[in-house]
Amino acid sequence: MSLALRNLQRAVPLRRALLRQRLQAVRGVLGVRAFDLGVVCVDNRKIQQMNRIYREQDTPTDVLSFPFHENLKAGEIPQPDFPDDYNLGDIFLGVEFIFQQCKEDEDYYDILTVTATHGLCHLLGFTHSTEAEWQKMYQKEKQVLQELNKHMGTRLQPLSRGLF
Amino acid sequence: MFQLLRCVPRVLGTAVAGLRAAAPSLPRLQPASRPCARPFGLLSVRARSVQLPGLLCSGLHTEGDKAFVDFLSDEIKEEKKIQKYKSLPKMSGGWELEVNGTEAKLVRKVAGEKITVTFNINNSIPPAFGGEEEEPSQGQKAEEQEPELTSTPNFVVEVTKDGSSKALVLDCHYPEDEIGQEDDQSDIFSIKEVSFQATGESDWKDTNYTLNTDSLDWGLYDHLMDFLADRGVDNTFADELVELSTALEHQEYISFLEDLKGFVKSK
Numbered sequence: 001m002s003l004a005l006r007n008l009q010r011a012v013p014l015r016r017a018l019l020r021q022r023l024q025a026v027r028g029v030l031g032v033r034a035f036d037l038g039v040v041c042v043d044n045r046k047i048q049q050m051n052r053i054y055r056e057q058d059t060p061t062d063v064l065s066f067p068f069h070e071n072l073k074a075g076e077i078p079q080p081d082f083p084d085d086y087n088l089g090d091i092f093l094g095v096e097f098i099f100q101q102c103k104e105d106e107d108y109y110d111i112l113t114v115t116a117t118h119g120l121c122h123l124l125g126f127t128h129s130t131e132a133e134w135q136k137m138y139q140k141e142k143q144v145l146q147e148l149n150k151h152m153g154t155r156l157q158p159l160s161r162g163l164f
Numbered sequence: 165m166f167q168l169l170r171c172v173p174r175v176l177g178t179a180v181a182g183l184r185a186a187a188p189s190l191p192r193l194q195p196a197s198r199p200c201a202r203p204f205g206l207l208s209v210r211a212r213s214v215q216l217p218g219l220l221c222s223g224l225h226t227e228g229d230k231a232f233v234d235f236l237s238d239e240i241k242e243e244k245k246i247q248k249y250k251s252l253p254k255m256s257g258g259w260e261l262e263v264n265g266t267e268a269k270l271v272r273k274v275a276g277e278k279i280t281v282t283f284n285i286n287n288s289i290p291p292a293f294g295g296e297e298e299e300p301s302q303g304q305k306a307e308e309q310e311p312e313l314t315s316t317p318n319f320v321v322e323v324t325k326d327g328s329s330k331a332l333v334l335d336c337h338y339p340e341d342e343i344g345q346e347d348d349q350s351d352i353f354s355i356k357e358v359s360f361q362a363t364g365e366s367d368w369k370d371t372n373y374t375l376n377t378d379s380l381d382w383g384l385y386d387h388l389m390d391f392l393a394d395r396g397v398d399n400t401f402a403d404e405l406v407e408l409s410t411a412l413e414h415q416e417y418i419s420f421l422e423d424l425k426g427f428v429k430s431k
Contacts, residue, residue, distance in 0.1 A: 007352075
C-alpha cells in the first residue's frame with residue numbers, strides 16, 4: 001500500500017526522494033508495507049499549533065502521530081476486515097524543529113529516519129508514559145534501527161534513548 | 165417605480181471579494197434611438213413627462229452610463245486603496261521577470277541550464293465556495309470577514325540545457341480547495357503533467373508523450389519535485405509566485421476598470 005508524503009513547509013529544504021526511501025525501509029523492517037501511511041512535513045508554526053490543540057502543549061515538537069487504529073497493544077499489527085482499514089494513520093514531522101535540534105555531527109536524514117521510526121511505533125500502539133512502556137518502545141526502536149543500520153550502513157540510535 | 169435603481173445597488177467600500185464575486189447584473193438598457201412613446205410595460209407614463217432614471221428613452225443611455233462611470237470611479241478609488249503592492253513584488257532567487265499583458269515569464273539561468281516559468285493571471289482566482297454565510301462573530305462586521313482574493317495560477321516550468329533542442333516541460337498546479345473544506349494537507353504545489361517539447365516552439369505538441377502524474381509512481385514523483393527544487397522551483401518559489409500573481413492580477417483589474425470607465429465615458 002502507499003506512502004503519502006507531503007511537504008507543507010518552506011523553512012527547511014527537503015529531499016523528498018531520500019526521505020521516502022528511508023521511510024519505505026522503516027516500513028519494510030516493521031512489516032507494515034501493506035498499510036497506507038501518511039507522512040506530513042511541517043514547520044514550527046504548524047507543529048506548535050497542532051501540539052497545542054492535541055496535547056495542550058504550546059511548543060513546537062519533533063513528531064506527532066495520529067493512529068488510524070486506536071487501542072492497539074504495543075507492537076500489534078492490525079488485522080483489518082476491510083481493505084479501507086489497511087491504514088496506519090498519519091505522522092507529522094516537525095522538520096524545522098528537527099533541523100534546529102540536529103547536532104553538527106548528526107546527519108539530518110538520519111535524525112528524520114529515527115524520528116519517523118519513533119512516530120511509526122506510536123501508530124503501532126507503543127507509548128512511553130511509564131518506564132515499562134518506554135522499555136518496550138525503546139527495544140522495538142532499537143531492533144528496527146539495528147536492522148536498518150545493517151542494510152544502509154548507518155548508525156541510527158533510538159529517539160526514546162534517554163527518555164527514562 | 166424605483167425598480168431599476170434597486171437592481172443596481174452601490175457597493176462602496178465592499179472588500180474585493182465581495183465586489184468581484186457578487187456584482188449584480190445590470191438590467192438591459194434600451195437603446196437611445198428607441199421611440200419614446202411608451203416605456204416597456206412598467207409604468208404607463210408618457211415619455212419625458214416624468215423624470216425617472218432609466219425609463220426615459222433618449223436619456224436612458226446617458227443616465228445609466230453616468231451612474232456606471234460614477235460607480236467605476238468609486239470602485240477604482242477603493243481598489244487602489246486596498247492595493248497591497250503598488251509595484252510588483254520581487255521574487256527571490258535571481259529570477260528575471262517579463263510581463264506581457266496577463267502573461268508573466270520568470271527566467272533563471274544556472275549552470276548551463278535555462279529555467280523558464282510561465283503563468284497567466286486570467287482565470288487564476290479560484291471561485292469562493294461556501295455554504296451558508298457564516299454569522300459574523302461578535303464585534304466583527306460582515307464586510308471584515310470577506311477573505312482576501314489570491315491568484316493561484318497554473319504555471320509551466322520549462323528546463324532547457326545549453327545546446328539541447330528539447331525542453332523538459334512540467335505543468336504545475338496549486339491545490340484546489342474542495343467545496344466547504346480547507347485542505348491544509350496538500351503540497352503547496354503539485355506537478356500535473358510532464359512532457360518534452362522542442363525548444364523555440366510556442367505550440368504544445370499533442371503528439372509528444374505526456375506523463376500524467378495522477379497515477380504516477382510516487383517515488384518518481386518525488387524525484388521530479390526534487391529536480392524542480394534544485395532549480396529554484398520549491399515551496400518558497402511557489403508562495404512568492406502567488407504574491408506576484410495576485411499583485412499582477414490586481415494591477416490588471418484596476419487597469420481594466422480604468423479602461424472600462426474611459427470607454428463608457430467616451431462619446
